Amino acid sequence: MKERGRIVGAGARVIAVMPDGQELRASLYERRRTSAGWEYRVGVTVWWTGSGGRPEPAEHRVWLGAGQVRPLEGGDYSRVPTRLSSMPAAFAGGRQAWTVQQLPHRPGHPGATLIHVIGCQPGGIPLDLDQTLDALKQPRAVTCRECNAASSLP
Structure with missing residues (x-):
């Protein structure tokens, strides 16, 4: 997968839920707990015009809230970096x-x-x-x- 023209490794697979209810497969790269709750950094594959005018896959990474990310059955999240703030439990x-x-x-x-x-x-x-x-x-x-x-x- 490319991110801004370079190859990147895939993270744990999840479902990203868009505001219109559309569900996209995404890669989960990290998670963090903030004062507002949990956030997840996911990458979604998009298409852009690459060299020679050909469409090429690229990855767009964004932070999403807990309600916008769902695990895939059997997904392994044990290697996803997790950053916990010093706040008490959510x-x-x-x-x-x-x-x-x-x-x-x-x-x-x-x-x-x-x-x-x-x-x-x-x-x-x-x-x-x-x-x-x-x-x-x-x-x-x-x-x-x-x-x-x-x-x-x-």
Whole structure:
């Protein structure tokens, strides 16, 4: 893939949701937590007129909010750089909130449940404290190390 005329490596694959509801496949390059919530830097393939007047693919990178990015089934986000600010856990409606990610069963690896601070994993459905604690009681349920979800729980 080209970015401004140079070749770049692909990031984790996600769905970027446009304001009109259109869904585009995109590459997720990094995520950051700000005072306004989680943001995701994604790259979307666009076409431009290249050398010789021929159309060529190029990548446009932009920061999108948590509501505009969804994970793809089976996507691996473990290598996506994550920058956490010094602010406390993310908040939804003035209260702490979390999301649950179901990791599918694979040969040699049983399925698992991963609890995130809201916004760490794109597209999660918010849970309140009681729902989160119930989810953690299930077999093979753990908290995410990247967003330090364990420290946000009482």
